[in-house]
Amino acid sequence: MSTALEPRRFFLDRFALDERVLEDTIGTAIARKADFADLYFECRTSEAFVLEEGLVKKAAKNVSQGAGVRVVAGEKTGCAHTDDVSVETLRLASQTARTIADGSTAHAPVAVRAARPSHDLYALAQAPLTAALDEKIALLNAIDLAARAHDPRIVNVMASIGVEQKIVLIVNSAGAVVGDIQPLVRLNVTCIAEANGRREHGTAGGGGRVEFSFLSEGDRWRGWVKTAAEQALRNLTADDAPAGSMPVVLGPGWPGVLLHEAVGHGLEGDFNRKGTSAFSGRIGERVASPLCTVVDDGTIANRRGSLNCDDEGTPTGRTVLIENGILRGYLQDRLNARLMGVPLTGNGRRESYAHMTMPRMTNTFMLAGDSTPEEIIRSVQKGVYAVSFGGGQVDITSGKFVFSATEAYLIEDGKVTRPVKGATLIGNGPEAMTRVSMVGNDLKLDEGIGTCGKDGQSVPVGVGMPTIKIDAMTVGGTQA
């Protein structure tokens, strides 16, 4: 079982290395006038199963392994990586990475000592990767049956399961060695509904750093099937969405993607160090209504966005980004924290050994307020109530952000009335948040399928929010 698995031992055995190689490699990397260096070993094993048209058509398993060496001098970063890990390739990578640093070479090995991550957020009795194949196949087949049984208008079902285990080891020039074993499970369901010549789809899913059995506990997967099927069916009768500026109520949970786009990216340390974010230099200023407190927390047990340590070996933490509307902090990796002279926050992440580290979010959410969801809806004369989203994007420099509703309703005279088609909502981060006029008491985190893209790198993240009301936002429908 995985409890016996120790990352340092694992990589030394797998690549036939000894401790001295680690000390030598990091010594070679830091030999010039550099501020710090690190080695990142990774072995990621993943499985994917896909069902469509009632058949589990696809089964795939992938092993991706390698090592990356990074040398940082001032604002410069040199990186080299290889998937063919040996004493020779590690030395070559270190020599390549250090070319960005000046100064003559004064090579000395760096003594390294093992450290444990300070958290243990996903200690599992059984790693999801080791769950029986039959169980995974059986679950997909059960999902297909349940979705089709939900309503005869459900004409096709697509379901996929993704399971992975990522083993990482970070060795840095300060002599720290930190390893972690990161499990991850994800289930996605898409239902296609057809009636009267109209065809629509609905999607749902969930997961986290959990055992495979999590998907079945409390009939979780049945809930997602129902959500996907009903979303598809409701979209069959949805009217065109309205167009223009109006009050918007966002449901709890996944609509927290608003925070991810409107404020999260803009508060990443790299953009703020460079002064290219709409939030640059605004610590201590009001950037949201006093009802808003937003945190990034990588320490919530078993969440998709959580980590015991970031990809630089720093323990993850809980960072208050906005407190009662006042901007309090940024998300940092080692390079940006050092250059800005602020503490690490445990947000240095990379997609893999073949990617560069950047400040990234973990689980980003808004704390609960006092209003009931009913009060919030009741307060709106005419507006939109959006409960599910397909994703978003932000231009951190201008602050403009979008996120696209996939399930939305009209609010008329304080009541949720007809479903409307998906539409994109657009706003300006620092401005939109000042228009939050009500915050619900129903904080919910998302179900665990979020992936964040930045500079071509994807990492798993979480979002969360209570029901909130934004007094005015531009809704991109077609009904002017």
Next chain:
Amino acid sequence: MSALTLDDIATLLLRGARQHGATAADVVVAEGDSLMVGVRLGTVEKVQRARAKHLGLRAFAGARSAILSTSDFTPAALEQLAADAVALARVTAPDPFSGLPEPGELAGAATSLDLFDPAVGQVTAEQATAWCLEAETAARDADARITNSEGAEFDAGSHLVVYAASNGFHGSYRSSSCSLSCVPVASQNGSMERDHWYSAQRRLARLDSPASIGATAAARALRRLGARQVGTAQVPVVFDPDMAGSLLGHLAGAVSGGAVYRGLSFLAGKLGEAIAPSFLNVYDDGTLADGLGSKPFDGEGLPTRRTPVLEGGVLSAYLCDTYAARKLSRRATGNAARSVGDSPHVSPTNFFLPAGTTPARELIASVKSGLYVTELMGFGVNATTGDYSRGAGGLWIENGELAYPVSEITIAGNLLQMFRDIEAVGDDLVMRRSICAPTIKIARMTVAGS
């Protein structure tokens, strides 16, 4: 490490799969070298060098199949891979439409498409740094309002791909790609705007000059300064070539045989119908020399070709890999894409709308009041229904002139209607990427703003 060539490894894996009971199999082995250099504010910010290799084996047990992929090329790992692939295939459901293409469909001797330029792999970090500095300097020197920069970046990659299958196909090709991009930040009255420009090519000598990339990026950032929202209205919308290319991307997705048989395309069931004005033709062509989307054979060993997708406005083809073709009772079109870790799927090669005869500025001049779109944001496109709603930015057109920048607006419609409403196509097609179009004017869309 081992002295085996990628070709040897492919042959060994096919043999191993057979030995473990596979009834058919195919293998992709890919290897690449890359260099990335970034500069910011006049100094080097990042340098990254990498060498990567990866392989994927797909094994069939009758009509069942599975894929195993790895970056671990040790002999023990390769031996285990074949056994595991066959074992994993046995847990999947038999799918009568699955399988390799027939030998008669396979590509013959590879034709050279000029996809590989050895000069790309020989670029030094110093050379790349000099180009980046030149591009960024050109951007920063363009105007006093360029006050900051996210830098300039050069990327280069050289790749070798081997594909072999138990139906007898065994082919390989080299390719290269390089790009130079620049992202300046402009500011005025306390508000900032950034924009970018880039050039991407297979051959180094064909990249635009660093100075022109920097200057264009600066001009794009500057023209956004002072952007305002406009009122909600239904108006003509002119898409600049890059944004028009995104519309072609949605079309490529909708004519993908995979989306069509799944019922996830708004063009399902519309083959042979007029879906656009009669002056509109669209082609997928994987055989263009130098093309960013070109390749001598596809991910199943079929020759790439030129497929008319829209002819005189009539939908004339779905793009198909072998599986989608069997599902739709059509012929494969050489559009199978194959990443090492996944089964083949349909993907366009070079997918484009040829240039029209109207100068692009006349498309703008023909608009009394409307939007010139230079930026689109978000994912608000429903492929199943064609419903379209995206964040937008650009310039407002008044009496045929670009009058002032606009942002924080959306444009919405339905792709089926939008293609029908294409009123004119500009003469400015440049093959800057694998999916591209000239300037396009759409008669009417909903712009939502204040």
